[in-house]
Amino acid sequence: MSHEPGADELRMKAILKKHRVGPDNWWEPAETPFAEDTPDAEPDDVTPDEDDEDDEEPTGRFTPQPGYWPRPHTPAIVDRVRDRAPAAISPATRRFFYNASAAGAGWLLGLYGKFAWALDDCGREQGIGATIVLGAASTMLIAHVWDRRTRHWWPGIAWAARIPLATALLALALWAPAAT
Structure with missing residues (x-):
């Protein structure tokens, strides 16, 4: 045929x-x-x-042409909204809401309780100095090993990856050695 x-x-x-x-x-x-x-x-x-x-470009057996592949772009409405957003909220306020919402999510997920328990237990057994060292070291470890490698991810996933660091900082900030 x-x-x-x-x-x-x-x-x-x-x-x-x-x-x-x-x-x-x-x-x-x-x-x-x-x-x-x-x-x-x-x-x-x-x-x-x-x-x-x-x-003329060198033509070979498998030479791709420059205009063949589509170039994705964001819709115009997204660019207009993105251009107006910095005027509505300052960068410092945006950072605060980003980190505060991540810490709040850690609180709701029960991660805050685990960090606070570790700090409280260390404070009772070893003292205030050891607790501050533990809190600062764990925060630095989370920031170095986890957070700095996830900042470039898509914003929603990067926010979810920020939850452990924000929760550890919240637990360290709210730890009160004189309260027990």
Whole structure:
């Protein structure tokens, strides 16, 4: 069963070739069997412009064309909202809400209780100095090992990754040695 290309197939192939899109721009076979049948095909005796010679790229078997892959972009509404947001809330206020909401999430998840228990237990057994060292060391360890590696993640996931550090800082800030 032989496949003869129809008029629509030849027309679309010529349009794609004209716009330098499709597999024909990566791999050129030794002869193109349908090139002479297309109505929009350029004749072989046409000489290229002098400017085209400078712009020619090395054509290999699998040379990708620059305009083939789509370039994703954010919608215009997102850019407009993002441009107005800094005027509405100062960066320091945004940082405060970011970290406070992460600490609040740690409180709701029960992570605060575990940090507070560790600090309280260390304060009863070893003293105030050891508790401050424990709190500062654990906060620095979380910041160094976990938080600094998750800051570049997508904002929602980065916020969730900030929960342990914000909760440890909250537990250290709320620890009151004279309350027990």
